[in-house]
Amino acid sequence: MKADLRAHIEKIIPLTDEEFDFVISHFSTKKFKKHQFLIQKDEPVHYSYFIITGLVKLVFTDESGKEHIVSFAMEDWWESDFYAYYTQTKATMSLECLEDTEVLCCTLEDYKKLCDGLQKMERFFLEKATFGFLGSQRRIISWLTSNSKERYEQLLKQYPTLFQRVSKSQIASYLGVSRETLSRLSS
Amino acid sequence: MKADLRAHIEKIIPLTDEEFDFVISHFSTKKFKKHQFLIQKDEPVHYSYFIITGLVKLVFTDESGKEHIVSFAMEDWWESDFYAYYTQTKATMSLECLEDTEVLCCTLEDYKKLCDGLQKMERFFLEKATFGFLGSQRRIISWLTSNSKERYEQLLKQYPTLFQRVSKSQIASYLGVSRETLSRLSS
Numbered sequence: 001m002k003a004d005l006r007a008h009i010e011k012i013i014p015l016t017d018e019e020f021d022f023v024i025s026h027f028s029t030k031k032f033k034k035h036q037f038l039i040q041k042d043e044p045v046h047y048s049y050f051i052i053t054g055l056v057k058l059v060f061t062d063e064s065g066k067e068h069i070v071s072f073a074m075e076d077w078w079e080s081d082f083y084a085y086y087t088q089t090k091a092t093m094s095l096e097c098l099e100d101t102e103v104l105c106c107t108l109e110d111y112k113k114l115c116d117g118l119q120k121m122e123r124f125f126l127e128k129a130t131f132g133f134l135g136s137q138r139r140i141i142s143w144l145t146s147n148s149k150e151r152y153e154q155l156l157k158q159y160p161t162l163f164q165r166v167s168k169s170q171i172a173s174y175l176g177v178s179r180e181t182l183s184r185l186s187s
Numbered sequence: 188m189k190a191d192l193r194a195h196i197e198k199i200i201p202l203t204d205e206e207f208d209f210v211i212s213h214f215s216t217k218k219f220k221k222h223q224f225l226i227q228k229d230e231p232v233h234y235s236y237f238i239i240t241g242l243v244k245l246v247f248t249d250e251s252g253k254e255h256i257v258s259f260a261m262e263d264w265w266e267s268d269f270y271a272y273y274t275q276t277k278a279t280m281s282l283e284c285l286e287d288t289e290v291l292c293c294t295l296e297d298y299k300k301l302c303d304g305l306q307k308m309e310r311f312f313l314e315k316a317t318f319g320f321l322g323s324q325r326r327i328i329s330w331l332t333s334n335s336k337e338r339y340e341q342l343l344k345q346y347p348t349l350f351q352r353v354s355k356s357q358i359a360s361y362l363g364v365s366r367e368t369l370s371r372l373s374s
Contacts, residue, residue: 032208052218060328060331060332062332066326066332068332070324070327070328070331070333082317082320082324083321083324083325086317094192106282113312114364115313119306119309121300122306122309122310122313123309125313126302126313126316129313129316129317129319129320130269130273130316132316132320133269133307133316133319133320134269134270134273135324136323136326136327137257137269137270137323138270138319139323139327140257140323140326140327140330141247141257143327143330143363144247144255144257145247145249145253176330176331182279
């Protein structure tokens with residue numbers, strides 16, 4: 001489990017054993033069952049999460065009560081309501097398990113200590129934030145340039161295993177199309 | 188002009204005079220006329236740009252030749268085809284001036300030297316990348332939850348001055364609606 005985080009960081013930056021001991025001392029472990037919430041809307045956001053095993057969905061609920069899936073996150077991904085986390089404000093989204101999920105948790109205080117104490121980790125988080133931004137930009141370009149059928153096919157190509165792990169309703173919510181439209185696309 | 192960059196960085200992290208001299212030594216200045224290109228599609232991307240004065244548009248052109256505005260950037264913003272910049276691959280987008288524009292330019296090599304030489308700047312870029320990611324996430328949520336009229340109103344509220352500086356066709360391209368739809372929304 002700790003090895004997962006080390007392998008994940010070392011894809012970007014090599015660490016000595018002492019450095020990794022320092023890194024891991026800033027994380028705690030939590031386990032959640034399917035349907036449990038890691039973050040509830042309107043509650044404080046205590047952690048960012050590195051997912052060891054499992055699958056979660058980040059959900060924005062609009063004024064009419066309709067749920068919109070902002071992102072899925074699975075093994076080796078980081079997830080949180082990051083705006084609320086960084087600004088220490090209340091969550092505007094919820095984070096819910098779609099499978100039994102095990103995570104490593106990092107408080108904002110520990111995140112700052114980690115960056116202050118080991119410059120390599122600041123470099124690591126800079127690279128993750130940069131490529132997180134680029135991933136979001138690619139999704140925006142996809143919205144601007146593609147119809148729902150094309151977006152469905154892009155998602156299938158990019159994350160084929162996701163389609164075996166989540167329902168069609170969830171995929172539809174992520175793509176911003178109705179369940180009926182998705183059924184037509186995927187048939 | 189240099190003072191603009193210093194004030195911009197110091198919103199996040201204070202710098203001594205010596206530190207700022209080190210920072211600014213990694214930038215060069217360029218001036219462009221309206222309609223000139225800072226980045227051309229399929230060409231190498233040499234710089235990321237900090238905009239001192241002016242306004243630029245980042246454009247993705249789809250297979251049918253239609254232009255989609257991915258973002259606008261004006262005073263105090265950073266812009267580039269960042270994927271091509273960070274990975275040193277050819278541009279998939281173009282960056283064009285909508286007004287006469289003056290920029291500070293930073294090569295990837297100088298960006299890395301800056302981060303290596305002054306940890307404060309790595310902290311600064313981490314904060315910019317993080318909030319860049321959060322801005323993109325907010326735009327994705329806006330696409331998922333809002334219709335074109337609501338997205339038009341959100342943009343008007345967030346960037347009122349933009350509407351005095353760019354044409355309705357440009358706003359329509361950014362919002363992913365037709366010029367006719369936008370005329371109906373803004374009338």
